[in-house]
Amino acid sequence: MINDEIRILPDLQFSILCDDVRREHNGKLILIGLFETVGSSQFPVHHPSLFVVNRWCNGAGRFRQKTVVRTPSDKVLAEDNETEIILEDLKAKHTVIARFNNLRFPSPGEYAIDIRLDGELKIRYPLVLVKKDRNRP
Numbered sequence: 001m002i003n004d005e006i007r008i009l010p011d012l013q014f015s016i017l018c019d020d021v022r023r024e025h026n027g028k029l030i031l032i033g034l035f036e037t038v039g040s041s042q043f044p045v046h047h048p049s050l051f052v053v054n055r056w057c058n059g060a061g062r063f064r065q066k067t068v069v070r071t072p073s074d075k076v077l078a079e080d081n082e083t084e085i086i087l088e089d090l091k092a093k094h095t096v097i098a099r100f101n102n103l104r105f106p107s108p109g110e111y112a113i114d115i116r117l118d119g120e121l122k123i124r125y126p127l128v129l130v131k132k133d134r135n136r137p
Helices: none
Strands: 011-023 029-034 037-040 045-057 061-070 076-079 083-087 093-105 109-117 120-131
Touching (some): 045 061, 045 083, 045 109, 061 093, 076 093
Parallel strands (some): 037 120
Antiparallel strands (some): 011 045, 061 076, 061 109
């Protein structure tokens, strides 16, 4: 049982952008298609499925996490619902998986993935959309 008086902010152990997430029968996660760049010969482009996997550890208490995808002009392109994280003690870990379907990227540029904990930005990292030559692989 968690003691609501004790609250130690957790560390973000990792945040990974990938195409798909699977869970093995033993509970292990399989992350498929890790990436940081999307190329397309035409824009706007729709990305069929994008996952952001975040692992929190080394904290205690109740927290709210949110994942936000931002445009190059810093507007919100997509965001997931806030997820409650409960860490019983400093040895507890919590993994949050955000899924975004059919994201429409209007133009090339440097988009961003924001990870927020209780409304505060914990990490921002780039997701780059590049225009590829139609005749080159």
